[in-house]
Amino acid sequence: MSTQLDTIQTSEKKASERTWQRPHYDVSESEEAFNVRVHLPGVRRDGVDISLEEDTLTVVGTRANDLPENWRPLRREIRSGDYRLSLRLNVPVNEAKIKASVENGVLDLSLPKADEVKPRKIKIS
Structure with missing residues (x-):
């Protein structure tokens, strides 16, 4: 089963470049x-x-660095780096009506389909 939205894979980064993590997401x-x-x-x-x-x-998504100035970790399990997710939209969307909200570190996006791809009901005369 193919999905209408595809994850775009990012190429390997050099060690000197910014570190990105792909966030978990649902569609x-x-x-x-x-x-x-x-x-x-x-x-x-x-x-x-x-x-x-x-x-x-x-x-x-860019994380704020909220660590105290004298922070000396004994153990680190929380990975550092920011988030980046790219999705290829295989259907047209109505860009003017896209809605986004963020609450408690969760981003919700609504991507309305363009009128030409919405299912149409045909009335019988």
């Missing part, structure tokens, strides 16, 4: 829209950047 579909939920733990509302270029939706 659902209704007759009217695609709904995308992206988990961005540690990211505040002002640290989320969403862009749509051609058919690619990109979500970038």
Whole structure:
């Protein structure tokens, strides 16, 4: 079963470049829209950047560094780095009606389908 939204794989980064993590995400579909939920733990509302270029939706989440100045960890399990997710939209969406909200590190996106791809009901005369 193929999905209407495809994850775009990013190429390997050099050690000197920024470290990205692919966040966990869920996609659902209704007759009217695609709904995308992206988990961005540690990211505040002002640290989320969403862009749509051609058919690619990109979500970038930047974490704030809230560690105390004299922080000396004995053990580290929380990975550092920011989040980046790119999804290729294989169907047209109504860009003017896209909605986004962030609460408790969870981004919810509603991507309304363009009218030409919505199912149509045909009346019998």
